[in-house]
Amino acid sequence: MGITIIDELDLILRLLAGMAVGVVVGWERTLKQQSAGIRTFGLVGLGTATAAAIFTGDGEADAASRVVQGVLTGIGFLGAGVITLSRAQQTPRGLTTAAAIWVTAALGCAAGRGDWPIVLTGTALAVLLLAIDHSVERWAGRRAGKPPSTTARHDSP
Template sequence: MNFDVWGEVDLVLRLLAGMTAGIVVGWERTIKQRAAGIRTFGLVGLGTAAAATIFSEPHEADAASRVVQGLLTGIGFLGAGVIVLRKGDEAPRGLTTAAAVWVTAALGCAAGLGDHAIVLSATALAILLLAINHSVERWAGRDAG
């Protein structure tokens, strides 16, 4: 039996990258006291990285494409779980957290497929977008409601 040490190191780095991206996004959501936080986002990043890694070999591009499509479609159910419309509210709450769950799934997929440049830059851009608060949106013309 031939054990590929560097292959295992690469696998662990892919899983860590997906989980870390999720933790970073989840940290921001935790700071803002949102329904989903560090553990949820870390698990989404880790899980999608693990699933994408299964078919990450170059000759498995079709299978990897189907896995990513399935993950990004299916993760919508988890995102839908954080969206609520409370009695008396005009607009639903949790849309940003749901979108962040979906983005985290995409980050995990990129990590699982070994595209660390996408993981790093997209995580930074996600945090930048999440840092924009409602006062900026109101300044841009959005109603306060």
């Protein structure tokens, strides 16, 4: 079987969609002055779309599944690289950016597989979540600059 122009255009569309997902999420992170931005997220989206697109043929579902599993596990190392600990406040920083990298990887995989409803809906939901600022979290009960309490504190007499 030969590769047709339609097949080539479909592949290009999948890779562009993966990169576009990353650029959209990275744009939001760039606007909020985060350490990872448009280029990093664009590369994550493109890379994961490329990895997922390798095995999109008939009868390659098992191989594609393994690739996606490996990508989503491995991308955690990149996300971990943006997490830092603020010694002054004893709180981790960069968790949202790390989560956004992971989501971008998943959306890139969906783009590489050509699953357009997941790509479009997931991208919209990710940007919506990232648009929620800390004032909403404070309204919901988290105090500014304080980590969420996991245990009750009892003062001794």
